[in-house]
Amino acid sequence: MDITIHASFLPQDDPEAALAFYRDTLGFELRNDVGYNGLRWLTIGPPGQPDTSIVLHPPAVDPGLTEDERRAITEMMAKGTYSSILLATKDLDGLFERVQASDAEVVQEPTDQPYGVRDCAFRDPAGNMVRIQQLG
Numbered sequence: 001m002d003i004t005i006h007a008s009f010l011p012q013d014d015p016e017a018a019l020a021f022y023r024d025t026l027g028f029e030l031r032n033d034v035g036y037n038g039l040r041w042l043t044i045g046p047p048g049q050p051d052t053s054i055v056l057h058p059p060a061v062d063p064g065l066t067e068d069e070r071r072a073i074t075e076m077m078a079k080g081t082y083s084s085i086l087l088a089t090k091d092l093d094g095l096f097e098r099v100q101a102s103d104a105e106v107v108q109e110p111t112d113q114p115y116g117v118r119d120c121a122f123r124d125p126a127g128n129m130v131r132i133q134q135l136g
Helices: 015-025 067-079 094-101
Strands: 007-009 029-037 038-045 053-057 083-088 105-112 116-123 129-134
Touching: 015 029, 015 038, 015 053, 094 105, 094 116, 094 129
Parallel strands: 007 053, 083 129
Antiparallel strands: 029 038, 038 053, 105 116, 116 129
């Protein structure tokens, strides 16, 4: 069976801040920008990897959610505990400098972990945990 990861989803509550962060700070390219009923879904992805995307979506818009669930999502996003993503780069220190110069909240500076990876962590404008590992 041949299966790939086509898209993952991260919530965003400010499309302009999310776009500035992922495009301008991390270097992703904007692939799609869809508006509907005053909301925006942004599809971004790493240059040179057209088959892998992240959809930055408005939180809690699923029609099947209750008001309590919407409130819980909003609270978890505010605490930075709702969603996360793991990325990788060949230049962790260089990317960390770019992220640190932005408005992102640094959670962990580049660190050699006891389980064999070097990584850093920060929160994007919506509070999502973004971890980045060093490649090779």
